[in-house]
Amino acid sequence: MADLASFARKRLDDFRIIVGSTSGKVGLGITLAFLVMVFFAPWLAPYPPTERFPLAYAPPSWAHLLGTDDIGEDLFSQLIWAARGSFIIGVFAGAIATVIGTSIGLISGYRGGRTGEGLMRFTDVVLVLPLLPLLIVIASIFPANVVLVIAVIGFLSWPSMARVIRSQALTLKTRPYVDASKLSGMNDWEIMLKVLLPNMLPLVVLYGVYAAVTAVVIEAGLDYIGLGSVTNLSLGSMLYFALSRNALLIGAWWWFVPPGLLIALLGIGFILLGHSIERVGRVRS
Amino acid sequence: MPRFRRSLHLPRRLRGSYLRQRILVSIAAFFVAYLINFILPRLEPGNIVNVIASSDLLPLQRQQLVQQLGLNQPLWNQFLKYLVDTFGSFPPSFGVSFAHYPLTVWTLVSTALPWTLLLVGVSQLIAWPLGVLLGAWLAWHRGSKADNAMFALSNVMWGVPSYWLATILIFIFAIQLKIFPPSLSTSGGATTLSAGAVVNILGHSFLPILTLVILNMPLQALVMRNNMVNILEEDYVMAAKARGLRQRTLILGHAARNALLPSITNLALSFGNILSGAYLVEIIYSYPGMGYLIEQSALVRDYPVLEGVFFVSAILVILANLLADISYLYLDPRVEY
Numbered sequence: 365m366a367d368l369a370s371f372a373r374k375r376l377d378d379f380r381i382i383v384g385s386t387s388g389k390v391g392l393g394i395t396l397a398f399l400v401m402v403f404f405a406p407w408l409a410p411y412p413p414t415e416r417f418p419l420a421y422a423p424p425s426w427a428h429l430l431g432t433d434d435i436g437e438d439l440f441s442q443l444i445w446a447a448r449g450s451f452i453i454g455v456f457a458g459a460i461a462t463v464i465g466t467s468i469g470l471i472s473g474y475r476g477g478r479t480g481e482g483l484m485r486f487t488d489v490v491l492v493l494p495l496l497p498l499l500i501v502i503a504s505i506f507p508a509n510v511v512l513v514i515a516v517i518g519f520l521s522w523p524s525m526a527r528v529i530r531s532q533a534l535t536l537k538t539r540p541y542v543d544a545s546k547l548s549g550m551n552d553w554e555i556m557l558k559v560l561l562p563n564m565l566p567l568v569v570l571y572g573v574y575a576a577v578t579a580v581v582i583e584a585g586l587d588y589i590g591l592g593s594v595t596n597l598s599l600g601s602m603l604y605f606a607l608s609r610n611a612l613l614i615g616a617w618w619w620f621v622p623p624g625l626l627i628a629l630l631g632i633g634f635i636l637l638g639h640s641i642e643r644v645g646r647v648r649s
Numbered sequence: 650m651p652r653f654r655r656s657l658h659l660p661r662r663l664r665g666s667y668l669r670q671r672i673l674v675s676i677a678a679f680f681v682a683y684l685i686n687f688i689l690p691r692l693e694p695g696n697i698v699n700v701i702a703s704s705d706l707l708p709l710q711r712q713q714l715v716q717q718l719g720l721n722q723p724l725w726n727q728f729l730k731y732l733v734d735t736f737g738s739f740p741p742s743f744g745v746s747f748a749h750y751p752l753t754v755w756t757l758v759s760t761a762l763p764w765t766l767l768l769v770g771v772s773q774l775i776a777w778p779l780g781v782l783l784g785a786w787l788a789w790h791r792g793s794k795a796d797n798a799m800f801a802l803s804n805v806m807w808g809v810p811s812y813w814l815a816t817i818l819i820f821i822f823a824i825q826l827k828i829f830p831p832s833l834s835t836s837g838g839a840t841t842l843s844a845g846a847v848v849n850i851l852g853h854s855f856l857p858i859l860t861l862v863i864l865n866m867p868l869q870a871l872v873m874r875n876n877m878v879n880i881l882e883e884d885y886v887m888a889a890k891a892r893g894l895r896q897r898t899l900i901l902g903h904a905a906r907n908a909l910l911p912s913i914t915n916l917a918l919s920f921g922n923i924l925s926g927a928y929l930v931e932i933i934y935s936y937p938g939m940g941y942l943i944e945q946s947a948l949v950r951d952y953p954v955l956e957g958v959f960f961v962s963a964i965l966v967i968l969a970n971l972l973a974d975i976s977y978l979y980l981d982p983r984v985e986y
Contacts, residue, residue: 488678501943504946
């Protein structure tokens, strides 16, 4: 019980540090807003995203906050569903990259020796494979599939993270508490997972957040140039439809401006939150 | 006090092994890219035949095509043919394009590559000096409002998609204001090198370059600023400060000089991201570089060209990273490997 109470108090302190700064407040606010969209999209969207109204290219109004597209669909509702799609893609791809990058960085840094060297050279090789051209090649060979795209982005965007985590592990393993844990009979895996990992968690979050943002931007780009899966509604496929159905020439800015703004907003929200979590780590240590 | 940390404390004997290791890694990466190129299309072999053989081909013609492409042969023979195709001649042809038959992939790629290099080169030549100047200024005024604002802005730029910014600029400058042409690198077949052709090319390249400058400049500024702030905290700068050197001398004489070269290295390291951004921008502006070529080839499933562009892109990124690694050797004595 005492353990739980002290744990809760610590987390509350962390939360206070995050909310204590402007960037932390903004980052947390934006991220929470996106989470609300992810979980409550059906209730937040005023209309089903494919319901057609007899209004083509209607500019924003109270009935349609972001106007309508060429076949009279409500764009505000579409935007909410698209943001949900992009958020989920970013989180999954970012999570894959984070798990791989952290594991390889930790093992390579803590174990060192031949294992560490080998893992780092493997990291160097993956680091220089150009992601976007590879994604385009894959998209034109295999049928459009969002899971495949998430997997490819996740499996290729971990190397820079692995390098950072490795150098952090190299620093942390010389600390006295690591020796103490060794003497208390912990094996290597326990030390890595229970001693080193919790200490570098803020850094893991920071780099994971950058990976997620990159994933959102790249995946939406693939959708935008028409090589993504059209059945999956993302901010990129919304842009794709806007461009291919002449929103630019008609001047329907309410169609192609909001999706890009939302990508940028998701990015800044994630990154600000990541930086304030990383600051918590620095304050604690 | 080192004015310029150009050489390193790495023993000469270790420098050679470091270089050797970096070159080996580059060669390994080159072969991984090569293997990916070979294996990926063959995971879905049915597709290749379906794509090139249109339905009105007679079965016999279809068979001839399959034979001509060597797709009926065992995988091992196909790989040998692939090796010969790539390395049998110089420059390597990378095979023949499906969509632009009988042009070779190399012809297409070598036509597109200069455009991409022009776009990336000019935009970095503008973005990098501006970013460095801004970064130095921010390091001078670190902790100020402008410094914080720039930190926020460069993080916003991380999330702003290049393709979306390109779209917005097309909408404002090409469609609404009609100042710049919306697409293509030249108009009216301006191929001869004359003053008119140069103006024509610049006019068409202006928006793509502007897009890349807007996106890259704040990131360069942030890198330069962080490098300089780190250097300003180092012992020898502290010592110089204690000797009573002026802030101006400290910033320009010590910090800026030492932060400049790592910032070039960083440019080379982020070359992969810069290239991806440029490809997407090319696609939106229909600018005839590598990005546009790979997108057009993807739409008609022109596999040989797709592979060629991927392979050449990989080589570019590998070389840029190798250069960055080698430059580390002469810049940072604490290089870790």
